[in-house]
Amino acid sequence: MVAEGPDTGRQTWIDALRLFAGVSMVGLHVTADAQGQPFPEADPAARLAPMVLRALLYTARTELFLMISILLLLMALTRRPRSYATMMVEQARRLLIPFGVWTLVYAGYNLLKATAFGYEAQVVAALAQPVTWLGYLVLGDVKYHMHFIPTLFALLLFFPLFRLAERRPVLGLTIVLGLVMKQMLDPMIYRALWGTEALGYVVRGLKVLSYLGYGMAAGAVLGLWRRSTAEERAGWLGPIVVIAMALFTLKLMATAQVVATGQWVFDNPFAYWADYLMPVALLLLCLCLAHKAWPQWISQLSRYAFGLYLCHPIFLDLAEMALAGREVLPIQSIALEFAWTLPMTTLFVWGLSRHAATAWTVGLGPLPRLRRMRGLQKA
Numbered sequence: 001m002v003a004e005g006p007d008t009g010r011q012t013w014i015d016a017l018r019l020f021a022g023v024s025m026v027g028l029h030v031t032a033d034a035q036g037q038p039f040p041e042a043d044p045a046a047r048l049a050p051m052v053l054r055a056l057l058y059t060a061r062t063e064l065f066l067m068i069s070i071l072l073l074l075m076a077l078t079r080r081p082r083s084y085a086t087m088m089v090e091q092a093r094r095l096l097i098p099f100g101v102w103t104l105v106y107a108g109y110n111l112l113k114a115t116a117f118g119y120e121a122q123v124v125a126a127l128a129q130p131v132t133w134l135g136y137l138v139l140g141d142v143k144y145h146m147h148f149i150p151t152l153f154a155l156l157l158f159f160p161l162f163r164l165a166e167r168r169p170v171l172g173l174t175i176v177l178g179l180v181m182k183q184m185l186d187p188m189i190y191r192a193l194w195g196t197e198a199l200g201y202v203v204r205g206l207k208v209l210s211y212l213g214y215g216m217a218a219g220a221v222l223g224l225w226r227r228s229t230a231e232e233r234a235g236w237l238g239p240i241v242v243i244a245m246a247l248f249t250l251k252l253m254a255t256a257q258v259v260a261t262g263q264w265v266f267d268n269p270f271a272y273w274a275d276y277l278m279p280v281a282l283l284l285l286c287l288c289l290a291h292k293a294w295p296q297w298i299s300q301l302s303r304y305a306f307g308l309y310l311c312h313p314i315f316l317d318l319a320e321m322a323l324a325g326r327e328v329l330p331i332q333s334i335a336l337e338f339a340w341t342l343p344m345t346t347l348f349v350w351g352l353s354r355h356a357a358t359a360w361t362v363g364l365g366p367l368p369r370l371r372r373m374r375g376l377q378k379a
Helices: 011-029 045-055 063-078 086-119 119-125 130-139 148-156 159-167 168-194 196-212 212-227 230-259 269-286 295-303 305-323 329-353 356-362
Strands: none
Touching: 011 159, 011 269, 011 295, 011 305, 011 329, 045 230, 063 086, 063 148, 063 159, 063 212, 063 269, 086 119, 086 130, 086 148, 086 159, 086 305, 086 356, 119 130, 119 295, 130 196, 130 295, 148 196, 159 168, 168 196, 168 212, 168 269, 168 329, 196 212, 212 269, 230 269, 269 305, 305 329, 305 356, 329 356
């Protein structure tokens, strides 16, 4: 049998992962309180369901979005080869211009939540500081997960390495080296630079270097897809499921600590590896199922995944403000915030996608081009 590949088969399995990742980002943020904490004021019993749900959703971390983005770019380069310079100029336009727009939007929008929760003076003071804007534009810390775009762009600078992994899939194992480097150096950097402005930039630099392994893993997955048949991939499914279940068990062990203490666990080495390897396990699981008959509506909805990722904080903030001061159980808060945030964000992104002037802000249309003014004097 001729091996199925991205040029001859469907890519709905990738679309399914992209959609799951977008929805999971919404679920991830509603499973914490307005301060981003694991409901520390609640009883452990009330934290149990929210934290287990979070553990399920957190299998689709930002790292999964990074791998999907790199995988799709590698596929696009196969269909339409272009030079490194051309590709980087295209990606700069597609990523950094919308990023700049949303940075300005969120810099202003943050004042709404700050006013509701009584810390607007700090936000206004921060906006007057150049160092704040430097962090917004370089680190993407204007809003949670905005860091995805500058991190992705930095990774794409190394895309020739990812193409090498596509040709030699064994290089995908370099993800282990990257994660070892991150695990060893992160604590040292935090101890040495805690309280300094340099901390965020050094940590981000280490993150980009260590995350090169995710790009290599994405290239390796594409290479495996090109070289394998459906029957071969089906044979991989069992071992990958076992590995994924083992990783999730480790995640649940760390989740038990969060349930008991009401604090996030940052120093559990087993949870570290479970968290950072689960996105790779998900990608491989879907690769093994690539030949299945995936519903076509998945591909249609997945177009809005990036918009969900970018825009859901708008409506989540509104939900958190509406629930502020109300006595609701954590699971009730999660249900209400999710039931509001997901459909409203979807409608918002759909509305943006309907107009050429705004579709590009959520990755669903070409950037607007400056048109020649009419009525110019003829030479």
